[in-house]
Amino acid sequence: MSPSAPTAFALLKARVADRLATAALALAPEGADLPALDLAPPPRVDLGDFAVACFPLARSLRRPPPAIAQALAEALSGAGGDGLLARAEAAGPYLNLTLDRGALFSALVGDVLARGEDYGRDDAGGGRPVMVEFSSPNTNKPQHLGHVRNNVLGDAVSRILAANGHRVVRANLVNDRGIHICKSMLAYQRWGQGRTPESEGVKGDHFVGEYYVLFEKAHKAEVAAEVQRIQETGEQPDPGLAEQLATERSATLQDARALLRRWEAGDPGVRALWQRMNAWVLEGFAETYRRMGIAFDRYYFESETYLLGRETVLSGLERGVLQRREDGSVWIDLSAEDLGEKLLLRRDGTSVYMTQDVGTALLKMRDYGLARSIYVVASEQDHHFQVLFSALRRMGYAWADHLHHLSYGMVYLPEGRMKTREGTVVDADALMTEVVDAVRDLVTSRAEEHGREGGEGSAAVAEQARLAAEIADEIAVPVGLGALRFYLLRFNPRSDVTFNPRESVSLQGDTGPYVQYTAARIPGIEEKARAEGVDEAGADLSLLGNAEELALAAALGRYPEVVREAGEKLNPSLVASFLLELARAFNKFYKQHRVVGAESAPLAGARLSLARACGQVLRNGLGLLGIEAPSRM
RNA sequence: GCGGCCGUGGCUCAGCUGGAUAGAGCGACGGACUACGAAUCCGUAGGUCGCAGGUUCGAGUCCUGCCGGCCGCACCA
Numbered sequence: 181m182s183p184s185a186p187t188a189f190a191l192l193k194a195r196v197a198d199r200l201a202t203a204a205l206a207l208a209p210e211g212a213d214l215p216a217l218d219l220a221p222p223p224r225v226d227l228g229d230f231a232v233a234c235f236p237l238a239r240s241l242r243r244p245p246p247a248i249a250q251a252l253a254e255a256l257s258g259a260g261g262d263g264l265l266a267r268a269e270a271a272g273p274y275l276n277l278t279l280d281r282g283a284l285f286s287a288l289v290g291d292v293l294a295r296g297e298d299y300g301r302d303d304a305g306g307g308r309p310v311m312v313e314f315s316s317p318n319t320n321k322p323q324h325l326g327h328v329r330n331n332v333l334g335d336a337v338s339r340i341l342a343a344n345g346h347r348v349v350r351a352n353l354v355n356d357r358g359i360h361i362c363k364s365m366l367a368y369q370r371w372g373q374g375r376t377p378e379s380e381g382v383k384g385d386h387f388v389g390e391y392y393v394l395f396e397k398a399h400k401a402e403v404a405a406e407v408q409r410i411q412e413t414g415e416q417p418d419p420g421l422a423e424q425l426a427t428e429r430s431a432t433l434q435d436a437r438a439l440l441r442r443w444e445a446g447d448p449g450v451r452a453l454w455q456r457m458n459a460w461v462l463e464g465f466a467e468t469y470r471r472m473g474i475a476f477d478r479y480y481f482e483s484e485t486y487l488l489g490r491e492t493v494l495s496g497l498e499r500g501v502l503q504r505r506e507d508g509s510v511w512i513d514l515s516a517e518d519l520g521e522k523l524l525l526r527r528d529g530t531s532v533y534m535t536q537d538v539g540t541a542l543l544k545m546r547d548y549g550l551a552r553s554i555y556v557v558a559s560e561q562d563h564h565f566q567v568l569f570s571a572l573r574r575m576g577y578a579w580a581d582h583l584h585h586l587s588y589g590m591v592y593l594p595e596g597r598m599k600t601r602e603g604t605v606v607d608a609d610a611l612m613t614e615v616v617d618a619v620r621d622l623v624t625s626r627a628e629e630h631g632r633e634g635g636e637g638s639a640a641v642a643e644q645a646r647l648a649a650e651i652a653d654e655i656a657v658p659v660g661l662g663a664l665r666f667y668l669l670r671f672n673p674r675s676d677v678t679f680n681p682r683e684s685v686s687l688q689g690d691t692g693p694y695v696q697y698t699a700a701r702i703p704g705i706e707e708k709a710r711a712e713g714v715d716e717a718g719a720d721l722s723l724l725g726n727a728e729e730l731a732l733a734a735a736l737g738r739y740p741e742v743v744r745e746a747g748e749k750l751n752p753s754l755v756a757s758f759l760l761e762l763a764r765a766f767n768k769f770y771k772q773h774r775v776v777g778a779e780s781a782p783l784a785g786a787r788l789s790l791a792r793a794c795g796q797v798l799r800n801g802l803g804l805l806g807i808e809a810p811s812r813m
Numbered sequence: 814g815c816g817g818c819c820g821u822g823g824c825u826c827a828g829c830u831g832g833a834u835a836g837a838g839c840g841a842c843g844g845a846c847u848a849c850g851a852a853u854c855c856g857u858a859g860g861u862c863g864c865a866g867g868u869u870c871g872a873g874u875c876c877u878g879c880c881g882g883c884c885g886c887a888c889c890a
Contacts, residue, residue, distance in 0.1 A: 218830085220829085220832085518815095523887085536890095563816080589883090590884075659852095672827090675818090680824090686852095689839060690825090690827095691852090704850055712849080770853085774849070776848090
């Protein structure tokens with residue numbers, strides 16, 4: 181079945197909308213123009229499948245909303261007989277419509293099971309190339325919790341856009357040049373003594389990060405000493421200005437700057453060291469991404485894009501779009517957009533962050549002819565991207581209108597902002613290890629509890645313990661990482677999050693493992709049902725219709741719309757919320773009704789089909805978030 | 814100072830383009846495993862949706878002002 185074919189549920193909805201419009205038109209005076217009516221989910225499932233608020237019709241029909249609802253209800257009740265609508269009832273100013281049970285459930289369940297993994301996918305994007313740039317680390321230190329949020333967000337958005345029919349190019353723009361890199365290099369030159377990640381048995385990015393820390397320590401000590409000297413001599417009484425002065429005089433900083441100049445000049449020795457250290461870091465990152473389940477289609481390196489940026493700026497200068505000041509620096513005046521003036525080239529001709537981003541933007545367009553280019557970058561850079569997009573527009577690039585900054589909130593710890601200098605940074609690699617270990621511990625300790633309850637020493641207990649250990653090994657990684665990913669994705673990207681370590685590994689409540697667990701129950705039911713001879717071929721879907729089953733139907737029908745909206749808004753948290761709702765609805769259903777022991781064989785078959793459809797949608801949704809769904813846990 | 818984002822139960826969050834009684838989870842308290850998986854389910858308590866105006870038949874949602882918080886306004890990235 182083609183993903184572009186409308187879902188059976190969408191077709192049902194369209195038929196209802198059509199019938200509703202016809203009924204409304206019949207009530208209207210000749211030639212009246214009626215507003216489009218929204219078929220919304222009613223507040224409770226027992227009210228029906230669609231609700232229509234009749235307020236918007238009041239003006240054109242010249243009748244109060246309750247009377248309109250009443251008239252429409254009568255018109256639609258009479259028009260039945262073809263198995264579409266079972267009920268049309270007015271409830272005050274609202275009109276509630278109930279679909280024929282058989283039509284509803286066979287459309288939904290049949291569609292989900294027929295489409296399988298493709299349920300919720302759509303061709304609407306038309307295969308247009310869209311780039312999602314994310315992660316974009318610096319090569320001077322390992323990744324931390326902030327990167328983890330960025331990584332999972334960019335990954336999920338990429339998956340969601342692909343599900344909406346876009347050709348997604350996942351890009352990683354590596355910030356591999358600049359003063360911060362030179363700091364690590366300088367420290368290594370001074371104290372490295374030929375050590376390597378291999379010789380020390382340390383992951384490459386962590387190895388280089390240690391030298392960055394060494395630099396910062398040395399620099400800080402140097403500045404502190406100089407500040408004290410300045411104060412003692414009374415040279416500069418203002419403490420703030422004294423620190424500024426001391427920083428400028430710092431030999432380590434000056435040496436790092438000298439290293440940057442030599443790098444830009446192409447000094448072979450400096451370049452060789454740079455390449456060597458960057459390779460170490462990138463190797464480390466590759467390992468981090470692999471564990472995290474993240475992959476990229478394309479790497480860009482700042483060291484390869486900044487020159488194009490500089491050229492572009494210089495050509496803008498020639499065309500008079502940019503201005504050069506007396507000191508030689510180049511600026512763009514965006515005061516018309518209320519963005520002030522922005523430096524694009526330093527007076528010594530070297531590039532800044534913005535220069536490089538101009539070059540990268542051009543390169544991306546040249547490489548892929550993108551319909552859209554999305555930057556997944558934290559909200560602290562909102563201003564930067566406003567300036568970048570305006571500058572590109574000003575320089576004459578019409579495609580600048582198709583650039584989009586997916587701005588996400590900062591990640592804080594319960595004790596506040598992460599600070600490298602205070603050692604409160606949560607390391608990405610350590611974090612992954614922690615969540616995986618936490619899950620393993622939880623699974624084993626729970627198995628022990630069960631063992632104690634079941635009595636000591638029996639063979640059955642021993643067998644159970646063995647099985648628990650086996651499962652713990654099998655699921656620790658997918659469930660641990662699932663917990664982490666879900667925890668970071670269930671918040672609206674825009675909002676800041678306070679990372680609570682305890683909640684991030686919790687398996688209960690609104691968590692990824694809760695959804696995974698729910699999905700894992702369903703294969704178990706299937707197995708049991710097959711063993712008991714429940715036959716889906718003999719299922720009668722029109723027997724479904726209790727409140728819990730209707731809630732599941734409503735959720736299943738909504739899923740494609742959720743995927744579409746998540747793509748439109750670049751917001752994976754919509755998928756996460758949906759999954760919690762569906763999982764909750766399923767668990768409620770499962771607790772209250774029997775599948776295997778249902779009142780009749782056709783009902784048992786129908787419930788089994790419904791359960792399998794739920795399992796499919798749970799797996800599909802988790803897949804969009806990059807979370808695996810183990811079949812047992 | 815200017816600009817952007819955000820204020821919803823003790824805590825963490827939902828709340829679609831304004832629509833029926835503001836929903837979840839955690840935490841607290843009380844229940845449900847001799848029935849398909851208790852990582853589950855059920856119940857109780859807990860909310861003047863920061864404050865004040867305005868628009869509207871209708872405002873948590875839109876507009877204005879104020880209060881509070883975060884981020885930014887570098888020849889750092």
